[in-house]
Amino acid sequence: EIVLTQSPGTLSLSPGERATLSCRASQSVSGNYLAWYQQSPGQAPRLLIYGASTRASGIPDRFSGSGSGTDFTLTISRLEPEDYAVYYCQQYGGSPRTFGQGTKVEVK
């Protein structure tokens, strides 16, 4: 099983600032099959990024993903009020599919 470790656990930033979230895998993620999801309170997770760097339909371009192998990054270039949420990475290259434990982006 591939274990995904996200850091930091909580990121405290002001609106307009840049957010950088990390996801590290315990072994190489096949095909860079790595996705990022956003979860706002009381909502289901929403797909942001797949294939490590491809934005899902309707996702603003302030969200970008990068990385390969075992190290992946989600960057939010300028935080908007609606971006304060919990973010999860997930690998779908191996079975079982696994998720990271999440990074909470909160208002500073």
Place this chain on the structure above:
Amino acid sequence: QMQLQESGPGLVKPSETLSLTCAVSGGSIKFYFWTWIRQTPGKELEWIGHISSTGYTDYNPSLKSRLTMSVDSSKSQFSLNLNSVTAADTAIYYCASATTSYSYFDLWSRGSLVTVSS
């Protein structure tokens, strides 16, 4: 616009079977892998497994011995049965879709809280 809606009891007694159904609307059930994911009270997400429209399944090994999934194409719905539940199975259960066996989850249901308690 395809939508997913799960249904089932919100309370299950320990040692009994948790049963949930997910209805697919606005699209065909034939072209996806239908997935169950749960989120614990601590907010951790766990992939439970998936079933294709033809009945091919892939289960999380941690749950495999207690798990059965099925699909009913005539009703455009798929189901989850998890037996011998304990308090550790208390979670929000989501159904979701994936385009292939190894794919991300691009559509999620709203989620259904299932509590295991006597």
